[in-house]
Amino acid sequence: MIEIKNIHKRFGKNEVLQGVDLTIGENRILAVLGPNGSGKTTLIKSILGMVIPNKGDIFLEGKSIKKDWKYRSTIDYLPQIANFPHNLTVQELIRMIKDLRRSRKANEAPLIELFKLQPFLNKKLGNLSGGTKQKVNILLTFMFDSPIVILDEPTSGLDPISLIRLKELIASEKEKGKTIIITSHIMSFVEEVADELVFLLEGKIYFEGTIAALKEKTQQPDFEHAIASILAKSYD
Protein backbone atom coordinates (compact mmCIF):
# COMPACT_ATOMS: atom_id res chain seq x y z
CA MET A 1 0.00 0.00 0.00
CA ILE A 2 1.23 3.45 -0.90
CA GLU A 3 0.04 6.46 1.09
CA ILE A 4 0.76 9.90 -0.26
CA LYS A 5 0.13 12.63 2.27
CA ASN A 6 -0.17 16.30 1.37
CA ILE A 7 2.66 16.41 -1.17
CA HIS A 8 3.80 19.85 -2.35
CA LYS A 9 6.46 20.35 -4.99
CA ARG A 10 7.71 23.57 -6.48
CA PHE A 11 10.19 24.00 -9.34
CA GLY A 12 11.23 27.62 -9.10
CA LYS A 13 8.03 29.61 -9.28
CA ASN A 14 6.11 26.75 -10.83
CA GLU A 15 4.01 24.92 -8.24
CA VAL A 16 3.67 21.50 -9.79
CA LEU A 17 2.03 19.65 -6.92
CA GLN A 18 -0.14 21.55 -4.47
CA GLY A 19 -1.18 19.19 -1.76
CA VAL A 20 -1.84 15.76 -3.22
CA ASP A 21 -3.35 13.13 -0.93
CA LEU A 22 -3.72 9.66 -2.31
CA THR A 23 -3.89 6.13 -1.03
CA ILE A 24 -3.15 3.34 -3.46
CA GLY A 25 -4.29 -0.09 -2.37
CA GLU A 26 -2.89 -3.44 -3.41
CA ASN A 27 -3.80 -5.58 -6.37
CA ARG A 28 -5.21 -2.92 -8.60
CA ILE A 29 -4.29 -0.86 -11.62
CA LEU A 30 -4.42 2.86 -11.05
CA ALA A 31 -4.18 5.30 -13.93
CA VAL A 32 -2.86 8.78 -13.25
CA LEU A 33 -4.24 11.17 -15.84
CA GLY A 34 -4.03 14.88 -16.48
CA PRO A 35 -3.09 17.43 -19.10
CA ASN A 36 0.56 18.09 -19.95
CA GLY A 37 2.40 19.60 -17.04
CA SER A 38 -0.20 18.64 -14.46
CA GLY A 39 2.38 16.87 -12.30
CA LYS A 40 1.91 13.21 -13.22
CA THR A 41 5.57 12.44 -13.69
CA THR A 42 6.53 14.57 -10.69
CA LEU A 43 4.11 12.56 -8.55
CA ILE A 44 5.57 9.29 -9.79
CA LYS A 45 9.13 10.48 -9.31
CA SER A 46 8.25 11.54 -5.77
CA ILE A 47 7.20 7.98 -5.00
CA LEU A 48 10.53 6.80 -6.39
CA GLY A 49 12.49 9.37 -4.42
CA MET A 50 13.92 10.94 -7.56
CA VAL A 51 12.10 14.17 -6.82
CA ILE A 52 12.17 15.35 -3.24
CA PRO A 53 8.90 17.04 -2.20
CA ASN A 54 8.97 20.44 -0.51
CA LYS A 55 6.27 19.37 1.90
CA GLY A 56 4.40 16.21 2.79
CA ASP A 57 5.41 12.60 3.06
CA ILE A 58 4.98 9.29 1.30
CA PHE A 59 4.58 6.00 3.12
CA LEU A 60 5.13 2.56 1.71
CA GLU A 61 3.61 -0.20 3.82
CA GLY A 62 3.41 2.34 6.64
CA LYS A 63 7.09 3.35 6.43
CA SER A 64 8.19 6.81 5.32
CA ILE A 65 10.40 6.80 2.23
CA LYS A 66 12.33 9.87 3.33
CA LYS A 67 16.07 9.20 3.52
CA ASP A 68 15.44 5.60 2.61
CA TRP A 69 16.59 3.88 -0.57
CA LYS A 70 16.20 0.17 0.07
CA TYR A 71 12.46 0.38 -0.53
CA ARG A 72 13.17 0.94 -4.23
CA SER A 73 13.89 -2.77 -4.55
CA THR A 74 10.13 -3.29 -4.19
CA ILE A 75 9.36 -1.01 -7.14
CA ASP A 76 9.79 -1.60 -10.86
CA TYR A 77 9.83 1.66 -12.76
CA LEU A 78 9.43 2.35 -16.46
CA PRO A 79 10.70 5.86 -17.18
CA GLN A 80 8.94 8.05 -19.71
CA ILE A 81 11.94 8.67 -21.91
CA ALA A 82 14.19 5.70 -22.35
CA ASN A 83 17.59 7.36 -22.07
CA PHE A 84 20.10 4.57 -21.99
CA PRO A 85 23.87 4.79 -22.14
CA HIS A 86 24.62 4.71 -25.86
CA ASN A 87 27.73 2.60 -25.81
CA LEU A 88 26.28 -0.44 -24.05
CA THR A 89 24.63 -3.39 -25.75
CA VAL A 90 21.19 -4.57 -24.66
CA GLN A 91 22.69 -7.68 -23.13
CA GLU A 92 25.24 -5.69 -21.14
CA LEU A 93 22.55 -3.35 -19.85
CA ILE A 94 20.38 -6.25 -18.70
CA ARG A 95 23.31 -7.84 -16.92
CA MET A 96 24.27 -4.56 -15.28
CA ILE A 97 20.80 -3.82 -13.94
CA LYS A 98 20.61 -7.39 -12.65
CA ASP A 99 23.90 -6.87 -10.85
CA LEU A 100 22.57 -3.73 -9.24
CA ARG A 101 19.60 -5.63 -7.85
CA ARG A 102 21.59 -8.67 -6.94
CA SER A 103 19.27 -9.72 -4.14
CA ARG A 104 16.45 -10.53 -6.55
CA LYS A 105 15.91 -13.15 -9.18
CA ALA A 106 15.39 -11.74 -12.63
CA ASN A 107 13.59 -13.55 -15.36
CA GLU A 108 14.23 -11.86 -18.67
CA ALA A 109 14.04 -14.82 -21.08
CA PRO A 110 10.23 -14.95 -21.51
CA LEU A 111 10.13 -11.18 -22.03
CA ILE A 112 12.84 -11.30 -24.70
CA GLU A 113 10.73 -13.96 -26.39
CA LEU A 114 7.50 -11.98 -25.94
CA PHE A 115 8.85 -8.81 -27.54
CA LYS A 116 11.08 -10.61 -30.04
CA LEU A 117 14.23 -8.91 -28.82
CA GLN A 118 16.74 -11.68 -29.60
CA PRO A 119 18.14 -9.98 -32.75
CA PHE A 120 18.90 -6.83 -30.76
CA LEU A 121 20.65 -8.35 -27.76
CA ASN A 122 24.14 -7.62 -29.06
CA LYS A 123 23.35 -4.27 -30.62
CA LYS A 124 24.37 -1.00 -29.03
CA LEU A 125 21.53 0.90 -27.38
CA GLY A 126 22.44 4.05 -29.28
CA ASN A 127 21.62 2.31 -32.56
CA LEU A 128 18.14 1.10 -31.63
CA SER A 129 14.92 2.64 -32.89
CA GLY A 130 12.59 4.43 -30.48
CA GLY A 131 10.13 1.56 -30.34
CA THR A 132 12.82 -1.05 -29.75
CA LYS A 133 14.29 1.08 -26.99
CA GLN A 134 10.86 1.21 -25.39
CA LYS A 135 10.66 -2.59 -25.58
CA VAL A 136 14.03 -2.85 -23.85
CA ASN A 137 12.70 -0.38 -21.33
CA ILE A 138 9.66 -2.58 -20.70
CA LEU A 139 11.88 -5.66 -20.45
CA LEU A 140 14.07 -4.01 -17.82
CA THR A 141 11.00 -3.02 -15.85
CA PHE A 142 9.18 -6.33 -15.88
CA MET A 143 12.09 -8.72 -15.50
CA PHE A 144 12.04 -8.23 -11.73
CA ASP A 145 9.11 -9.50 -9.82
CA SER A 146 8.46 -6.55 -7.52
CA PRO A 147 5.13 -5.91 -5.77
CA ILE A 148 4.80 -2.37 -7.16
CA VAL A 149 5.05 -1.50 -10.84
CA ILE A 150 5.10 2.10 -12.05
CA LEU A 151 4.72 2.76 -15.77
CA ASP A 152 5.19 6.27 -17.15
CA GLU A 153 3.76 6.44 -20.67
CA PRO A 154 4.37 2.75 -21.41
CA THR A 155 2.76 2.84 -24.85
CA SER A 156 4.98 5.45 -26.48
CA GLY A 157 6.50 4.25 -29.73
CA LEU A 158 5.08 0.73 -29.57
CA ASP A 159 3.64 -1.03 -32.63
CA PRO A 160 0.12 -2.53 -32.36
CA ILE A 161 1.29 -6.08 -31.68
CA SER A 162 3.64 -4.99 -28.94
CA LEU A 163 0.84 -2.90 -27.50
CA ILE A 164 -1.36 -5.99 -27.25
CA ARG A 165 1.51 -7.92 -25.68
CA LEU A 166 1.99 -5.11 -23.18
CA LYS A 167 -1.67 -5.17 -22.20
CA GLU A 168 -1.49 -8.93 -21.67
CA LEU A 169 1.64 -8.47 -19.63
CA ILE A 170 0.00 -5.85 -17.43
CA ALA A 171 -3.06 -8.05 -16.92
CA SER A 172 -0.92 -11.05 -15.93
CA GLU A 173 1.09 -8.93 -13.51
CA LYS A 174 -2.13 -7.81 -11.88
CA GLU A 175 -3.13 -11.45 -11.51
CA LYS A 176 -0.06 -11.89 -9.33
CA GLY A 177 -1.52 -9.35 -6.91
CA LYS A 178 0.69 -6.41 -7.81
CA THR A 179 -0.03 -2.71 -7.48
CA ILE A 180 0.34 -1.06 -10.86
CA ILE A 181 0.42 2.69 -11.48
CA ILE A 182 0.19 3.92 -15.06
CA THR A 183 0.23 7.32 -16.71
CA SER A 184 -0.86 7.62 -20.30
CA HIS A 185 -2.46 9.97 -22.78
CA ILE A 186 -3.97 7.12 -24.80
CA MET A 187 -7.49 7.03 -23.40
CA SER A 188 -8.53 3.76 -24.99
CA PHE A 189 -5.51 2.09 -23.40
CA VAL A 190 -6.36 3.52 -19.99
CA GLU A 191 -9.99 2.50 -20.31
CA GLU A 192 -8.99 -1.03 -21.17
CA VAL A 193 -6.43 -1.67 -18.44
CA ALA A 194 -7.19 0.59 -15.49
CA ASP A 195 -9.44 -0.26 -12.54
CA GLU A 196 -9.36 3.19 -11.04
CA LEU A 197 -8.16 6.57 -12.04
CA VAL A 198 -6.89 9.75 -10.56
CA PHE A 199 -7.17 12.97 -12.51
CA LEU A 200 -4.62 15.64 -11.73
CA LEU A 201 -5.35 19.23 -12.60
CA GLU A 202 -3.04 22.11 -11.75
CA GLY A 203 -1.26 20.13 -9.09
CA LYS A 204 -4.36 18.93 -7.26
CA ILE A 205 -6.48 15.81 -7.50
CA TYR A 206 -9.55 16.77 -9.47
CA PHE A 207 -11.15 13.37 -9.56
CA GLU A 208 -10.53 10.03 -7.94
CA GLY A 209 -12.55 6.89 -8.57
CA THR A 210 -13.62 4.37 -11.17
CA ILE A 211 -14.23 5.09 -14.84
CA ALA A 212 -17.97 4.55 -14.39
CA ALA A 213 -18.03 7.15 -11.61
CA LEU A 214 -16.24 9.61 -13.86
CA LYS A 215 -18.77 9.13 -16.65
CA GLU A 216 -21.53 9.74 -14.16
CA LYS A 217 -19.91 12.84 -12.77
CA THR A 218 -19.35 14.44 -16.13
CA GLN A 219 -22.57 13.02 -17.63
CA GLN A 220 -20.77 11.88 -20.75
CA PRO A 221 -21.58 8.60 -22.48
CA ASP A 222 -18.00 7.48 -23.09
CA PHE A 223 -14.69 7.75 -21.32
CA GLU A 224 -12.85 9.82 -23.89
CA HIS A 225 -15.51 12.52 -23.86
CA ALA A 226 -15.63 12.49 -20.10
CA ILE A 227 -11.92 13.26 -19.95
CA ALA A 228 -12.26 15.80 -22.71
CA SER A 229 -15.02 17.61 -20.83
CA ILE A 230 -12.75 18.03 -17.81
CA LEU A 231 -9.91 19.21 -20.01
CA ALA A 232 -12.17 21.65 -21.81
CA LYS A 233 -13.10 23.16 -18.47
CA SER A 234 -9.46 23.58 -17.56
CA TYR A 235 -8.73 25.33 -20.85
CA ASP A 236 -11.47 27.93 -20.30
Add this chain to the structure above:
Amino acid sequence: MRSRWSYVYFVFYLLLGFVLLFLNNNVSKAVITLMNVIIILVPLIGTIFGVMYYYNSKEFTGLLLAQPVKRSSIFLGQYLGVALSLSMSLIIGLGIPFLFYGIFRSDAIWDFSLLLITGTFLTLIFTALSFNIALNNENRIKGFGYAILLWLFMAVIYDGFFLMSLMIFEDYPLDTFSLTATMFNPIDLSRVLILLKLDISALMGYTGALFQKFFGTTFGVILSLSVLILWVLIPAWLIKMKSSRKDF
Protein backbone atom coordinates in the same frame (compact mmCIF):
# COMPACT_ATOMS: atom_id res chain seq x y z
CA MET B 1 34.36 6.57 -22.98
CA ARG B 2 36.05 7.24 -19.71
CA SER B 3 38.53 4.41 -20.06
CA ARG B 4 39.59 5.37 -23.59
CA TRP B 5 40.49 8.90 -22.54
CA SER B 6 42.31 7.79 -19.45
CA TYR B 7 44.51 5.61 -21.72
CA VAL B 8 45.29 8.64 -23.87
CA TYR B 9 46.09 10.60 -20.73
CA PHE B 10 48.29 7.74 -19.50
CA VAL B 11 50.21 7.54 -22.78
CA PHE B 12 50.66 11.30 -22.72
CA TYR B 13 52.36 11.19 -19.33
CA LEU B 14 54.40 8.20 -20.40
CA LEU B 15 55.74 10.11 -23.40
CA LEU B 16 56.19 13.30 -21.41
CA GLY B 17 58.22 11.44 -18.80
CA PHE B 18 60.49 9.80 -21.36
CA VAL B 19 61.00 12.96 -23.40
CA LEU B 20 61.82 15.09 -20.37
CA LEU B 21 64.28 12.56 -19.03
CA PHE B 22 65.89 12.22 -22.44
CA LEU B 23 66.21 15.97 -22.93
CA ASN B 24 67.32 16.89 -19.44
CA ASN B 25 69.36 13.79 -18.80
CA ASN B 26 68.96 14.58 -15.13
CA VAL B 27 66.23 13.45 -12.79
CA SER B 28 66.11 16.59 -10.65
CA LYS B 29 65.82 18.91 -13.62
CA ALA B 30 63.16 16.73 -15.17
CA VAL B 31 61.20 16.90 -11.92
CA ILE B 32 61.24 20.70 -12.04
CA THR B 33 60.04 20.81 -15.62
CA LEU B 34 57.40 18.24 -14.78
CA MET B 35 56.19 20.33 -11.90
CA ASN B 36 55.47 23.22 -14.19
CA VAL B 37 53.47 20.96 -16.48
CA ILE B 38 51.63 19.14 -13.71
CA ILE B 39 50.66 22.23 -11.75
CA ILE B 40 48.79 23.64 -14.74
CA LEU B 41 47.73 20.58 -16.68
CA VAL B 42 46.48 18.28 -13.93
CA PRO B 43 43.82 20.73 -12.68
CA LEU B 44 42.72 21.42 -16.25
CA ILE B 45 42.31 17.74 -17.10
CA GLY B 46 40.61 17.03 -13.78
CA THR B 47 38.14 19.85 -14.35
CA ILE B 48 37.31 18.96 -17.94
CA PHE B 49 37.04 15.22 -17.38
CA GLY B 50 34.88 15.81 -14.32
CA VAL B 51 32.24 17.89 -16.10
CA MET B 52 32.47 15.81 -19.26
CA TYR B 53 31.95 12.57 -17.40
CA TYR B 54 29.06 13.94 -15.35
CA TYR B 55 27.14 15.23 -18.36
CA ASN B 56 27.91 12.17 -20.46
CA SER B 57 26.67 9.71 -17.87
CA LYS B 58 23.52 11.66 -17.07
CA GLU B 59 21.29 9.08 -18.73
CA PHE B 60 22.96 6.30 -16.88
CA THR B 61 22.62 8.21 -13.63
CA GLY B 62 18.89 8.54 -14.28
CA LEU B 63 18.68 4.79 -14.69
CA LEU B 64 20.57 4.20 -11.46
CA LEU B 65 18.45 6.61 -9.46
CA ALA B 66 15.35 4.46 -9.86
CA GLN B 67 17.24 1.41 -8.62
CA PRO B 68 17.72 0.47 -4.99
CA VAL B 69 21.06 2.25 -4.75
CA LYS B 70 21.97 4.99 -2.31
CA ARG B 71 22.30 8.40 -3.92
CA SER B 72 25.55 9.24 -2.24
CA SER B 73 27.09 5.98 -3.46
CA ILE B 74 26.03 6.77 -7.04
CA PHE B 75 27.63 10.20 -7.11
CA LEU B 76 30.63 9.63 -4.88
CA GLY B 77 31.23 6.42 -6.82
CA GLN B 78 31.23 8.30 -10.11
CA TYR B 79 33.49 10.97 -8.66
CA LEU B 80 36.00 8.48 -7.30
CA GLY B 81 35.85 6.53 -10.53
CA VAL B 82 36.93 9.54 -12.57
CA ALA B 83 39.39 11.00 -10.09
CA LEU B 84 41.11 7.72 -9.28
CA SER B 85 41.47 6.62 -12.89
CA LEU B 86 43.01 9.99 -13.74
CA SER B 87 45.35 9.71 -10.77
CA MET B 88 46.34 6.21 -11.85
CA SER B 89 47.16 7.46 -15.34
CA LEU B 90 49.34 10.16 -13.81
CA ILE B 91 51.15 7.94 -11.35
CA ILE B 92 51.73 4.98 -13.66
CA GLY B 93 52.39 7.13 -16.72
CA LEU B 94 55.10 9.13 -15.00
CA GLY B 95 56.25 6.28 -12.80
CA ILE B 96 57.33 3.98 -15.63
CA PRO B 97 59.86 6.30 -17.33
CA PHE B 98 61.33 7.40 -14.02
CA LEU B 99 61.58 3.79 -12.87
CA PHE B 100 63.49 2.96 -16.03
CA TYR B 101 65.77 5.86 -15.43
CA GLY B 102 66.54 4.59 -11.97
CA ILE B 103 64.61 6.94 -9.72
CA PHE B 104 65.20 4.66 -6.74
CA ARG B 105 68.94 5.10 -7.00
CA SER B 106 68.61 8.85 -7.28
CA ASP B 107 68.25 11.29 -4.42
CA ALA B 108 65.34 12.95 -6.20
CA ILE B 109 63.02 10.13 -5.12
CA TRP B 110 61.34 12.23 -2.43
CA ASP B 111 60.88 15.21 -4.71
CA PHE B 112 59.40 12.91 -7.30
CA SER B 113 57.01 11.26 -4.85
CA LEU B 114 55.92 14.64 -3.57
CA LEU B 115 55.24 15.63 -7.16
CA LEU B 116 53.02 12.57 -7.64
CA ILE B 117 51.26 13.13 -4.32
CA THR B 118 50.41 16.74 -5.08
CA GLY B 119 49.40 15.70 -8.62
CA THR B 120 46.98 13.18 -7.14
CA PHE B 121 45.64 15.78 -4.71
CA LEU B 122 45.11 18.27 -7.52
CA THR B 123 43.24 15.64 -9.54
CA LEU B 124 41.00 14.80 -6.58
CA ILE B 125 40.39 18.48 -5.79
CA PHE B 126 39.58 19.69 -9.28
CA THR B 127 37.46 16.69 -10.23
CA ALA B 128 35.41 17.27 -7.07
CA LEU B 129 35.04 20.98 -7.83
CA SER B 130 33.97 20.25 -11.40
CA PHE B 131 31.40 17.70 -10.22
CA ASN B 132 29.94 20.39 -8.00
CA ILE B 133 29.73 22.76 -10.94
CA ALA B 134 28.06 20.12 -13.10
CA LEU B 135 25.58 19.20 -10.36
CA ASN B 136 24.57 22.83 -10.02
CA ASN B 137 24.19 23.50 -13.74
CA GLU B 138 21.69 21.62 -15.85
CA ASN B 139 22.96 23.44 -18.92
CA ARG B 140 26.08 21.72 -20.26
CA ILE B 141 27.51 24.75 -22.00
CA LYS B 142 27.22 26.82 -18.85
CA GLY B 143 28.70 24.00 -16.79
CA PHE B 144 31.70 23.71 -19.11
CA GLY B 145 32.12 27.48 -19.11
CA TYR B 146 32.14 27.75 -15.34
CA ALA B 147 34.52 24.82 -15.04
CA ILE B 148 37.03 26.38 -17.45
CA LEU B 149 36.65 29.72 -15.67
CA LEU B 150 37.37 28.04 -12.36
CA TRP B 151 40.54 26.53 -13.73
CA LEU B 152 41.61 29.80 -15.34
CA PHE B 153 40.96 31.64 -12.10
CA MET B 154 42.92 29.23 -9.93
CA ALA B 155 45.78 28.72 -12.37
CA VAL B 156 46.29 32.23 -13.71
CA ILE B 157 44.06 35.02 -12.46
CA TYR B 158 44.48 34.26 -8.76
CA ASP B 159 48.24 34.70 -9.04
CA GLY B 160 47.71 37.97 -10.83
CA PHE B 161 45.61 39.35 -8.00
CA PHE B 162 48.01 37.92 -5.49
CA LEU B 163 51.03 39.65 -7.03
CA MET B 164 49.11 42.86 -7.56
CA SER B 165 48.07 43.04 -3.93
CA LEU B 166 51.65 42.34 -2.88
CA MET B 167 52.79 45.30 -5.00
CA ILE B 168 50.10 47.65 -3.77
CA PHE B 169 50.56 46.87 -0.11
CA GLU B 170 54.31 46.46 -0.22
CA ASP B 171 54.76 48.93 2.63
CA TYR B 172 52.89 46.66 5.01
CA PRO B 173 53.98 43.40 6.56
CA LEU B 174 52.50 40.77 4.28
CA ASP B 175 53.70 37.54 5.85
CA THR B 176 50.38 36.30 7.14
CA PHE B 177 48.50 37.59 4.15
CA SER B 178 50.65 35.80 1.60
CA LEU B 179 50.66 32.60 3.58
CA THR B 180 46.88 32.64 3.92
CA ALA B 181 46.35 33.57 0.30
CA THR B 182 48.47 30.59 -0.72
CA MET B 183 46.35 28.28 1.38
CA PHE B 184 43.21 29.35 -0.44
CA ASN B 185 44.44 28.20 -3.81
CA PRO B 186 45.34 24.52 -4.11
CA ILE B 187 47.46 25.16 -7.20
CA ASP B 188 49.61 27.74 -5.43
CA LEU B 189 49.83 25.58 -2.38
CA SER B 190 51.09 22.61 -4.39
CA ARG B 191 53.56 24.77 -6.26
CA VAL B 192 55.00 26.22 -3.08
CA LEU B 193 55.20 22.80 -1.48
CA ILE B 194 57.17 21.34 -4.38
CA LEU B 195 59.40 24.37 -4.88
CA LEU B 196 60.41 24.38 -1.27
CA LYS B 197 61.09 20.68 -1.29
CA LEU B 198 63.32 21.21 -4.31
CA ASP B 199 65.22 23.72 -2.22
CA ILE B 200 65.27 26.48 -4.75
CA SER B 201 63.35 28.85 -2.50
CA ALA B 202 66.35 31.14 -2.30
CA LEU B 203 65.38 32.21 -5.80
CA MET B 204 62.19 33.65 -4.45
CA GLY B 205 63.78 36.35 -2.32
CA TYR B 206 62.35 37.54 0.95
CA THR B 207 58.99 35.81 0.59
CA GLY B 208 60.84 32.66 -0.30
CA ALA B 209 62.80 32.84 2.89
CA LEU B 210 59.62 33.41 4.82
CA PHE B 211 57.90 30.51 3.11
CA GLN B 212 60.92 28.35 3.71
CA LYS B 213 60.71 29.21 7.37
CA PHE B 214 57.06 28.21 7.43
CA PHE B 215 56.68 25.37 4.94
CA GLY B 216 60.13 24.00 5.63
CA THR B 217 59.09 23.00 9.13
CA THR B 218 57.26 19.79 9.84
CA PHE B 219 54.39 21.88 11.09
CA GLY B 220 54.22 23.75 7.79
CA VAL B 221 54.22 20.56 5.73
CA ILE B 222 51.59 18.93 7.90
CA LEU B 223 49.43 22.06 7.81
CA SER B 224 49.62 22.41 4.04
CA LEU B 225 48.88 18.72 3.52
CA SER B 226 45.88 19.03 5.82
CA VAL B 227 44.71 22.03 3.83
CA LEU B 228 44.99 19.95 0.66
CA ILE B 229 42.99 17.18 2.32
CA LEU B 230 40.35 19.75 3.32
CA TRP B 231 40.29 20.91 -0.29
CA VAL B 232 39.32 17.34 -1.24
CA LEU B 233 36.93 16.63 1.61
CA ILE B 234 34.85 19.81 1.47
CA PRO B 235 33.93 19.59 -2.25
CA ALA B 236 33.34 15.83 -1.89
CA TRP B 237 31.00 16.52 1.02
CA LEU B 238 29.26 19.19 -1.08
CA ILE B 239 28.73 16.61 -3.84
CA LYS B 240 27.04 14.36 -1.30
CA MET B 241 24.86 17.14 0.09
CA LYS B 242 23.86 18.56 -3.25
CA SER B 243 23.09 15.19 -4.81
CA SER B 244 20.91 14.13 -1.89
CA ARG B 245 18.73 17.21 -2.31
CA LYS B 246 18.60 17.42 -6.11
CA ASP B 247 15.55 16.49 -8.20
CA PHE B 248 15.97 14.36 -11.28
